[in-house]
Amino acid sequence: MKDALMLDFPVEEYEQRKTRLVREMEKQNMDAVVFTSRDNLRYFSGFQTIIWMSNIATPGILIITRDGDMAMVGSKLRLDTIAVSVCVEDLRGYDNFTPGGIGYVEMVYEVLKEKKVHTGTIGLEIGKESRMHLSYENQRKLIGLIGDRNIVSTDTVVWPVRKIKSRLEIELLRKISNINNEAFDIALSAITPGMSEVDLYRRFCIDMFTLGADEVMPLGIRAGAERYAQGNSSPSTRPIGKGEMILVDGGGLYKGYSTDIIRQAIIGKPTDRQRALYDFSVETCMEGLNAVKAGATAESVTRRIDAYARKSRFADCYRTPGWSGHGLGQHIHEPPIIGLGSTEVLEPGMFLAIEPDFYEENVGVFGIEQNILVTDTGYELLSTVSHELRVL
Template structure:
């Protein structure tokens, strides 16, 4: 078990000791990882993949497909702490090895969850359930639970527990951010008229992989296409005067990056400069304002107000940032909907994008960790409107 896995389990079980329930049923991939230290490759590939983890003060049980049992044991879990479902065959030189015996024990995840609960809880106890992670399975799971087991929705509780990061988590977030920035810098070094968005996206991806990251989204758009937010890179060739927008992220050991930068092919026009200066001022205002106790809604208001005062009005946004960690978007979101006060140790992406169809788009997005005195940037590359010689 790694130090990071141990620290996250300790954080979760400590929070469980103060919670109004006796056990926590994790279901989303991020929450299962937090509870067990196991990340399923299949879970990243197949939408229908299902897992869960039941956490109690006496231990944790992983509920998973039989195909995950071998990798889960390799990751440090004990065979006795697995409840498996489905059919998959591991052969073994040791006939008593756990994975060879777990096939066909349960038809589906609902039955397996029931067994895990029966093993660890008794009537009268209460489970906090990751209802959001179960998606449409929650009614079936609730109906299958043993008699006398109470339940409460603990989805928000789980995200709150994860919100304040450990030092190990912050190190991984910083590494993921550095790989995203390195990819952007390598792409900028290759950018010139005639080069395509796809070619630049390849440079970004190569840098991420070479550094040990797994690319998750590589948005490289140019010219009028730069206004298309999350569009895939195309075969469009760069031209003199184009805006070139990057919004890229990768995963390192389960932790995400999300970094945005903007460049111009050749010297920027006065309008490009004016608009970018306004959105950069909005992001900088967030950095200047942030400290523990400030609400996410206040951070949103500061960003929008500053962009408009700086000369880009109206500036309409649904959010100006989001938490980031083992999910790319974690609460609280920097939006009018979240009055959540920020805490030291929380990690965020602050961003102030602008998209105008028919003209172009631009953005600046950085990763920060909230500290007792304000913030620390986990991104370090040039945040200005970059000029690519043409």
């Protein structure tokens, strides 16, 4: 491996990631993996580019074999761009533009043949917890060259590595969490009657970037009776009025790592019903946090939340039975899933979001989302901005 201008971490961090990946590949008898997604390329090689937004380009493809060899395939016109951001030394340029040039799918297969793994078991991002950044046509072409019988999902080797954060990742997660906490505190305090949801989103973006975030995810912001039920909704131009519950969901990113919290506010005094539902939603989230510890299953956290919510007088308002949260990292939703059927055991170093949700028509949507790091003795709370209902 080599150092590069734009690497997020020292080369040693990428060496450790590759070593852990290869160990998992040996367990699964996987001869090579082929990564095409933004998350996996940045995680295992450091690769960054603005072209991920394109629907017609494949910015890069990373190949790692079971013996630890790495190769990166990219456009021959952009190899200089790739070189300044990756730890990979073996760079191959494809050529889709010159007659007789080798396209990127063919180049990937040539690399697999050269490394004598093309007839072995090849991992692709085809599992339920991954996505390939290839067109359907090129997916079919690549699978056709390798052969269906030789292809397996990379989920079984990627997530055992990525879901446990390293010391350097944890330092970075604390940094972006602190940025997020401060930005939420500033932006929520700036809400005024008549401000639109989009205006509030713009304010969040300004504060996030000013405080040091690299990116801001599309935040879910909604307020008002006609908006309460619309989960994961983009902000609208609708003005925010007095007496309306305001929910903000999401966060900033730093060096590719995400935060994802929910905090709420209201302009004017809440009704007794709004206050009671909000307070209970916070209690329910805390009940779930108290179930988090190394050695517990992800499912046990949801079972505790479900039981607490269903025995309450707000049981009919509980909107997320069976689902309580998710992992975080280089993507907003990562394993482990915190829900029924998830028998995954929680381990120190997992970064989680816990988010039970309540809703009552014409009254409001209620809930906080907390980001925590699983530790040997329980958890460390990283979303430390006040979870009290912000009364403006």
